[in-house]
Amino acid sequence: MNGPISAAAQALATRVETFVREVVMPYEQDRRLGPHGPSEELVMEMRAKARDAGVLTPHILEDGCHLSQRETALVLQRSGLSPLGPVALNTMAPDEGNMYLLGKIASPEQKDRFLKPLVSGEARSAFFMTEPATEGGAGSDPSMMQTRCVPDGDHWVINGRKAFITGAQGARVGIVMARSDDGACMFLVKLPDPAIRIERVLDTIDSSMPGGHSVVAIENLRVPASQMLGASGEGFAYAQIRLSPARLSHCMRWLGGCIRANEIATAYACRRHAFGKPLIDHEGVGFMLADNLIDLKQAELMIDWCADILDGGALGTAESSMTKVAVSEALMRVADRCVQVMGGTGVSGDTIVEQIFREVRAFRIYDGPTEVHKWSLAKKIKRDSRGGNAA
Structure with a gap:
């Protein structure tokens, strides 16, 4: 690892989690939510509260520098505990990736005109x-x-x-x-x-x-x-600068979402009774929740590993592909089990679990489908084999 996560970043992540749980989650049933996302009015209302709480755009510091990728993972995971969290805190795609790209490539004049309103949360x-x-x-x-x-x-x-x-x-x-x-x-x-x-x-x-x-x-x-x-002519090179961290950021946010879904499914399994005992005491249910813990931990470790690669200065193309595949597939399993554990309630809008399931299903496609990343990795395997001494 390239160094410990700072106490300041840990404290920031705690503040972000508190804000999401206490301020953002109550908005999840707001009438201003539609099939194409929250309204602009709702976005700006939540961002105003995040600004007042000192957690707006938390991954970019006052001097314009970013947290390390490992520190960003800690913060963005907490922002993702609600699907509305990244919107409220200005850590959402595509803004988060666009801010990262402009911070790396844009001229001072371009940063002043185009990056500044994004960082302030005043524009999408x-x-x-x-x-x-x-x-x-x-x-x-x-x-x-x-x-x-x-x-x-x-x-x-x-x-x-x-x-x-x-x-x-x-x-x-x-x-x-x-x-x-x-x-x-x-x-x-x-x-x-x-x-x-x-x-x-x-x-x-x-x-x-x-x-x-x-x-x-x-x-x-x-x-x-x-x-x-x-x-x-340099656009593809710039896209690569953006894509590896952006893939990883998706993993960070949706890890938070699936942690939340698992919390809800676990609470449901512990209080809901069937056939004379709580659902959690039925092996079929208990084992699904145990598998969730395993997948969530593996996802966390993959994110941390890839973040460390990027923090070391590497482009991390192959590593971000591996992480995107592993995490998106693991989180899909987690979200699916949460729906299954909760039965009819899991497919209803009574909890956020149903939405998290839908969002994570889309995540398996966005920023490159699983199959495209595997194909890219297979090409790398072939190139590496030609350059090695394999018999």
Whole structure:
């Protein structure tokens, strides 16, 4: 390990957990929650309370530096104890990943204009990369990107369509990926912009992210050259800087969610009786909860291991793929068992368990499906074998 977690980070994580349990969880039945996430009014109301409590954007320090990845894991896990926690505390995707990327790549002027309102929680953002499958666009394979950008004087003109763009509805900052003659590029844009038109917000299995997931048309979007992030043709390299920590952050948040689901299922199994004894005393139920503890601990250790790799300065591409697969699959098992233990109550909206199950099911696809990560790892195994001395 690269060093112990500081006492300050541990104290911060405790404050975050207290805030989520005491302030955020009561919002879970709020009428302003919809199929496409919490309303903007609700988001800003919760963030105002987080700001007053000193826990807004807790993973970024006052001087702009980030907590270490291991410390971030501790904080983001606690924020994830409620699906609304990351929204309230400004640790949610895609904002958390976008803030990380801008902190690494953006110029001072870009940081002042685009990063500052994200860190303050006053604005949300969207990352425009994925494209419609029906048009042969980029999905898990970003090299298939169809969106084009061409220089025009001191501007770039962008045209294309994007799909599954989280938070596009209501976002004020956008990072748009497009392909130039040099390769992939990233552009910072202020939203809304009439050249970026939301065609529809998709109905998806998850419902925690503000703005939902949109299909977007980009038609003759003119962006000043000063708003290109980094250099033309370097977009894929910048995406890799963002993707490894972002994958891990998803793991951190949903570990917290599944810890909460397991708490609820355990309490239910201890108080609900059937066939003359509490459910927990039936081996079939007790063993499921025991398996949950094992999967939760393994997920925690994988996150900590990958965080340590990133803290050591490595890009962590393979390690984050391994962690994303292991954690998303383990948490899916945990969430599924929680629903099963609770029976009819588990599939109802009477507790948050049903939503956590839906959100974690989507997590197995978002930021790369399990199968794509395994395929990427298999390619690495083949490359490493060619470079070794295996008989």
